[in-house]
Amino acid sequence: MHEMMVAENIVETILAQVQKKSGKVTRVVISCGQINAINDEALKFAFEAIAAGTICQGAKLKIKHIPLKAVCNSCHKKFNFDLYEPQCPKCGKSDFLIGDDVPLILEEIEFEKK
Numbered sequence: 564m565h566e567m568m569v570a571e572n573i574v575e576t577i578l579a580q581v582q583k584k585s586g587k588v589t590r591v592v593i594s595c596g597q598i599n600a601i602n603d604e605a606l607k608f609a610f611e612a613i614a615a616g617t618i619c620q621g622a623k624l625k626i627k628h629i630p631l632k633a634v635c636n637s638c639h640k641k642f643n644f645d646l647y648e649p650q651c652p653k654c655g656k657s658d659f660l661i662g663d664d665v666p667l668i669l670e671e672i673e674f675e676k677k
């Protein structure tokens with residue numbers, strides 16, 4: 564299960580960055596691209612399971628999906644690529660260049676206030 568590995572990665576990264584004395588993690592924000600899109604619910608579930616027993620236990624996971632940027636080859640319009648409507652919003656052609664997908668990034672870790 565892809566989400567399980569992603570969740571493991573997230574928790575490991577947090578634990579590596581954060582010292583125990585920082586306190587409990589209450590909220591984690593990650594962002595990811597579209598092509599390797601993960602299932603939010605499955606990831607939250609996996610995160611909860613893996614976070615159990617660590618300082619991340621009970622932390623809320625927020626997942627931001629960053630849209631892919633595309634540039635139309637005909638009219639050079641820049642737009643956010645939509646997997647469900649893969650065409651230029653200006654001229655309607657489906658001849659365009661897609662930018663690099665955004666990797667999964669750990670954006671923010673919030674701690675319990677003491």
Ligand SMILES: [Zn+2]
Binds near residue numbers: 637639651
């Ligand atoms: Zn166009």
